[in-house]
Amino acid sequence: MATAASVFTTFRDPAGTLRVEGERVLRTVHPEYAASTEAFLDSAVARELFASGALVGTQRLGYRADGALELEHSRIFFPSYAWEWSAAQYSDAALLTLDLCDKLLDHGFILKDATPQNILFSGSQPVLVDLLSVEKRDPLSPMWNAYSQFVRTFLLPLLAHRYLGWPLAASRFRRDGFEPQDIYPHLSLFRRWIGVARSSITLPLFFDRWSKGGKTPMAFRFSADTCTEILHARFRSLRKAIQSLEPGKLRSHWLGYTSHCDHYSLAARIRKEEFVTQALKTARPATVLDVGANTGVFSRLAAESGARVVALDIDGASTDRHYRSAHKAGLSILPLHADIARPTPSAGWRNLESLSLLDRCRRRFECVFLLGLLHHLLVSDQIPLAEIAALIAELAPRWIVAEWIPPTDPKFVEICRGRDARYAQLNEDAFHLAIAPSYRVAQREVLDNGRVLMLMQAR
Amino acid sequence: MIVPIKRLVLAALTLAQVVFVFSSLERTAYAYVDPGSGMLIVQFLSSALGGGIFFLRKRLRRIFFPVKSATDGAQQTETHI
Numbered sequence: 001m002a003t004a005a006s007v008f009t010t011f012r013d014p015a016g017t018l019r020v021e022g023e024r025v026l027r028t029v030h031p032e033y034a035a036s037t038e039a040f041l042d043s044a045v046a047r048e049l050f051a052s053g054a055l056v057g058t059q060r061l062g063y064r065a066d067g068a069l070e071l072e073h074s075r076i077f078f079p080s081y082a083w084e085w086s087a088a089q090y091s092d093a094a095l096l097t098l099d100l101c102d103k104l105l106d107h108g109f110i111l112k113d114a115t116p117q118n119i120l121f122s123g124s125q126p127v128l129v130d131l132l133s134v135e136k137r138d139p140l141s142p143m144w145n146a147y148s149q150f151v152r153t154f155l156l157p158l159l160a161h162r163y164l165g166w167p168l169a170a171s172r173f174r175r176d177g178f179e180p181q182d183i184y185p186h187l188s189l190f191r192r193w194i195g196v197a198r199s200s201i202t203l204p205l206f207f208d209r210w211s212k213g214g215k216t217p218m219a220f221r222f223s224a225d226t227c228t229e230i231l232h233a234r235f236r237s238l239r240k241a242i243q244s245l246e247p248g249k250l251r252s253h254w255l256g257y258t259s260h261c262d263h264y265s266l267a268a269r270i271r272k273e274e275f276v277t278q279a280l281k282t283a284r285p286a287t288v289l290d291v292g293a294n295t296g297v298f299s300r301l302a303a304e305s306g307a308r309v310v311a312l313d314i315d316g317a318s319t320d321r322h323y324r325s326a327h328k329a330g331l332s333i334l335p336l337h338a339d340i341a342r343p344t345p346s347a348g349w350r351n352l353e354s355l356s357l358l359d360r361c362r363r364r365f366e367c368v369f370l371l372g373l374l375h376h377l378l379v380s381d382q383i384p385l386a387e388i389a390a391l392i393a394e395l396a397p398r399w400i401v402a403e404w405i406p407p408t409d410p411k412f413v414e415i416c417r418g419r420d421a422r423y424a425q426l427n428e429d430a431f432h433l434a435i436a437p438s439y440r441v442a443q444r445e446v447l448d449n450g451r452v453l454m455l456m457q458a459r
Numbered sequence: 460m461i462v463p464i465k466r467l468v469l470a471a472l473t474l475a476q477v478v479f480v481f482s483s484l485e486r487t488a489y490a491y492v493d494p495g496s497g498m499l500i501v502q503f504l505s506s507a508l509g510g511g512i513f514f515l516r517k518r519l520r521r522i523f524f525p526v527k528s529a530t531d532g533a534q535q536t537e538t539h540i
Binding site: 142143144147148151180199200203204207208209210220230234 | 495496497498499500501502503505506507509510513514
């Protein structure tokens with residue numbers, strides 16, 4: 001992990017702090033919250049949630065002299081943020097939050113906050129990592145304190161994405177999500193009153209204006225079983241709302257790229273898969289970064305060979321499909337909607353609360369896939385070969401599986417848009433020359449379409 | 460049969476009272492609108508509705524499926540609004 005993370009201690013939660021020291025993730029629970037945390041850790045529901053993987057693994061280290069409780073969490077291999085998730089990941093993170101609340105409810109607990117920042121993905125499975133979000137609930141209150149936070153940070157971004165096409169990546173700028181008044185003016189009259197927007201945008205806005213910001217002391221007291229029933233019904237209706245916002249059939253230029261590509265014959269496609277399979281057998285990487293993964297054909301090969309895979313792609317629809325298939329198959333693949341040419345920057349207070357994409361990628365992967373990517377970096381993003389070599393040196397994998405696309409390739413010509421002369425001198429030798437000081441070619445194969453596949457090993 | 464109807468009337472009156480008190484609260488103008496209060500009210504009203512439905516459902520169940528034994532009756536918890 002980057003140096004920044006090892007010195008940063010979280011500060012928002014009054015119940016405790018979290019810090020990363022090297023490979024260890026350590027949590028300090030302040031003395032006044034230690035007993036309630038212990039009570040939860042000892043409960044049957046906690047054991048069930050740890051076993052299912054819905055809650056991050058936690059070990060008790062003991063008490064400090066001042067009475068603070070020290071815990072250690074299992075390390076999630078690759079932290080990701082909501083602004084890098086596809087709609088399906090965002091939706092699954094929301095559903096996990098509701099599922100956990102539903103389970104905790106019957107055991108006298110509930111989540112005191114509900115935000116995507118408390119969820120990470122372990123492979124393709126969402127995990128709640130903020131243990132201190134769990135608190136004892138008031139059995140006679142039917143209100144969920146985190147309700148509005150859930151609506152602001154989960155429901156409204158998904159709604160704006162579904163109906164208005166606002167990117168989920170915008171959540172990077174809105175730590176506390178969207179307010180109803182942010183979205184209301186952009187919705188049609190029909191949308192305002194029919195479906196999820198009525199109870200999450202239109203009515204809250206109406207009541208906001210009605211109460212004019214005055215304090216609204218609302219303390220309902222019902223019997224315990226009535227409260228449990230009401231809260232279960234609330235989680236059920238929120239679950240339905242989230243599910244209703246799942247994107248329909250997404251259209252994207254990139255979706256049929258692998259299956260319908262005319263620049264690859266069936267034979268060449270099979271050869272490419274065989275080459276990657278062979279390369280994985282030679283390299284046996286435990287960790288793979290697949291850059292430009294599309295819907296994940298090669299990520300899947302890597303995951304099936306036993307590697308933990310992080311897959312990046314600039315197309316949200318492809319990332320969405322990739323995640324769904326990996327999640328369904330239970331593969332250890334984390335697809336992220338991110339651009340290696342414009343990597344996610346660090347964010348939050350003093351730029352320390354969340355790490356940049358490169359901070360998380362540096363020296364984390366034994367193998368990097370650069371398949372069908374180099375021409376996009378060279379031409380579309382106008383990155384020189386020397387800079388690509390510098391990025392690879394930063395990532396420092398032991399192995400690279402790369403595909404060289406010659407300037408005569410139809411896809412290369414397509415993105416050149418008349419700038420062919422500028423790239424006329426570019427050839428495979430230039431690529432080797434740029435990368436040669438650090439890597440040597442271990443395996444190489446020229447496909448029938450002129451593209452070249454390479455397995456390269458660090459010198 | 461008489462008891463549930465009595466309770467229903469009582470519940471309706473209490474609910475009306477809650478709504479009346481709630482709607483007669485002094486409305487203070489603040490410099491900015493508290494972004495959470497609208498959603499709080501929505502949750503409050505849906506809780507009231509949920510509570511009402513739960514209350515009615517229990518009563519209707521009692522009408523159609525009368526309590527068979529004393530033990531069963533003891534398990535039925537009263538709803539307080």
